[in-house]
Amino acid sequence: MDLVRYGPPAALQLSVPGRTASRVGRKGGTVAGAGNGAVRSDLGEVFRRDYPQVVAVAARVLGSRDEAEDVAQEVFLAFGRSTVPAAEAPGWLSVAAVHTALNLIRSGRRRASREETVAATADVTTPDVAEAVLTREDRSRVRAALGELPRTQAVALVLRHSGLSYAEVAAALDMSPGSVGTTVRRAESALRKELTRHASSD
Amino acid sequence: MRHPTEGTLRRLLDEPAGVPDPDRAHVADCPQCLAALAATRRDAELVGTALAAEGSTALAAAGSTDVDAGWRRLTAALPAAAPAARPERVRPSRSRLFRRPAAAVLAFGVVLAGAGTAAANDWLQVFRTEEVAPLSLTTSDLVALPDLSAYGDVELTGDPDVHEVPDAATAAEESGLDVPEVADLPRGVAGEPTISVGGQLSATFTYSADRAAQAAAAAGETLPPPPPGLDGSSVRLVAGPGVAQVWSSESGLPALVVGRAVAPSAYSSGVPFETVRDHLLSLPGLPEDVAAQLRGFTADGSTLPIPVPADLATSSTAEVDGAEATVLTGRDGAMAAVVWVSDGVVTAVAGSLDPDELLSVARDLD
Structure with a gap:
């Protein structure tokens, strides 16, 4: 039952809802403590390899590129002072990105105007039928509901939809590959219910 | 044989190769599982659309991720952040x-x-x-x-x-x-x-x-x-x-x-x-x-x-x-x-x- 092996993910996962992203970042750094504020030597290498993925994962949660970049900064600051082995960094970074982004949603301190600007553009410029079915309000609701899901469900869902394989999601969350499907399914079912609940009450 | 779990059906959508043969064979012949599979697919697509639309559009609209700019920002923040972390x-x-x-x-x-x-x-x-x-x-x-x-x-x-x-x-x-x-x-x-x-x-x-x-x-x-x-x-x-x-x-x-x-x-x-x-x-x-x-x-x-x-x-x-x-x-x-x-x-x-x-x-x- 080796569930959480390194400080930062535990700190992130245990952080209470509403805690701000910057606090999490700092906390991760302190708990993981490479010591004396020292920054790990492979930070640049890992950054160049994984930054786009971290931004993409956070953007999936937030729907805003600017906010996703803010989140990625927090995550790499925490990573820079952690002792996570480089080989496990991609999973760690992705999980941390989702947690930090979800904390941002739950903190209610979003840069709301940015998301709406992007969303409005998306509505106009994407002719895709499936997307047109979902209104901007629907998407906002899904994101709010995502913030309310049990954390593992939300993280597994976002990682899966970010293109990680079941094995990668399982490794990142230290769960069995067999339970990834169940966890993702539960999350999707909950989000769909959230959408249909509003559709039927409109 | 018992019906495969929901989680198995979910994985069947993404990684059929990860699902054991007997489960796949069962689902192919089981109306109940096929119905559940269809519902699973609908939910997955709906949520995928809801999460992907804005995110992918936002990324596409802004072009590819600027790693260099991100790195400059991070390195600028690092010396400032290190002492700031101490009181914490x-x-x-x-x-x-x-x-x-x-x-x-x-x-x-x-x-x-x-x-x-x-x-x-x-x-x-x-x-x-x-x-x-x-x-x-x-x-x-x-x-x-x-x-x-x-x-x-x-x-x-x-x-x-x-x-x-x-x-x-x-x-x-x-x-x-x-x-x-x-x-x-x-x-x-x-x-x-x-x-x-x-x-x-x-x-x-x-x-x-x-x-x-x-x-x-x-x-x-x-x-x-x-x-x-x-x-x-x-x-x-x-x-x-x-x-x-x-x-x-x-x-x-x-x-x-x-x-x-x-x-x-x-x-x-x-x-x-x-x-x-x-x-x-x-x-x-x-x-x-x-x-x-x-x-x-x-x-x-x-x-x-x-x-x-x-x-x-x-x-x-x-x-x-x-x-x-x-x-x-x-x-x-x-x-x-x-x-x-x-x-x-x-x-x-x-x-x-x-x-x-x-x-x-x-x-x-x-």
Whole structure:
């Protein structure tokens, strides 16, 4: 039952809802403590390899590129002072990105105007039928509901939809590959219910 | 053969190669599973669209990610952030000191509940616990746990081998339990149930004072002295065998589930289980809700160790045949369950029914 092996993910996962992203970042750094504020030597290498993925994962949660970049900064600051082995960094970074982004949603301190600007553009410029079915309000609701899901469900869902394989999601969350499907399914079912609940009450 | 779980159906959409051949073959020929698979696909696509639309558009609109700009920003922030982190050092590390023992207890609580949870997980196939969400611990609780091996060894043993049987008589013979018989099916539930039987499952936690002390020392904390004899003693939790009857609805979800199992109980070697439990309760920083949960464990299996995630379900109590039953109602109203323990046997009646209807079924069981 080796569930959480390194400080930062535990700190992130245990952080209470509403805690701000910057606090999490700092906390991760302190708990993981490479010591004396020292920054790990492979930070640049890992950054160049994984930054786009971290931004993409956070953007999936937030729907805003600017906010996703803010989140990625927090995550790499925490990573820079952690002792996570480089080989496990991609999973760690992705999980941390989702947690930090979800904390941002739950903190209610979003840069709301940015998301709406992007969303409005998306509505106009994407002719895709499936997307047109979902209104901007629907998407906002899904994101709010995502913030309310049990954390593992939300993280597994976002990682899966970010293109990680079941094995990668399982490794990142230290769960069995067999339970990834169940966890993702539960999350999707909950989000769909959230959408249909509003559709039927409109 | 039993129906593959929801999780298996979900994976079938993304990684069919990751799903065992028998499950794939079953789904291809099973109208119920095909219907469930279609519903799974619809939900997955809907959520995928909701999450991808803005994100991917936002990214596409702004061009590819600018790694160099991100790196410049990070390196600019690093020297400033390092000293800023220092004043924070005291408080977070303090909270960590307290977190470790608390988390150890939480982990232990889960291992104990593990008889409940693990059994519930093995009951997954039987109860399809994914649908009876109130009965399972949320996985987020599990992920937040620390490395339990720092405090001792954990071993899950037993192969519950849950499988379908043709009739109640076979179920009774294999499980050794009285298979509950539903006198009158509630409105909307019809047909014959699918009956499944599962064997016994057990979990053993062996406490190691050395390792617990090392873990505490690593966190700068001193463990309270463990009671004599605790070091090296084991607690074994056993659950099962069990039997479940499932009536399906057209949607593929269980309309009614009636399950019965030998209740989870704790056995200890060396020191009494209560001593182990009380020592864990004495560790500093233990959250009150976890403590309350731990206090609920008894050595005789008379208490039902089912943590109820407050965000998923509400619980209340009712009386069934002289025993106090826990009534769980999913917050989304989709599922409810009535669970009670009598003479070391736990019985659950669950389904997509009103709690009153379930209570009525529970009270009329033969």
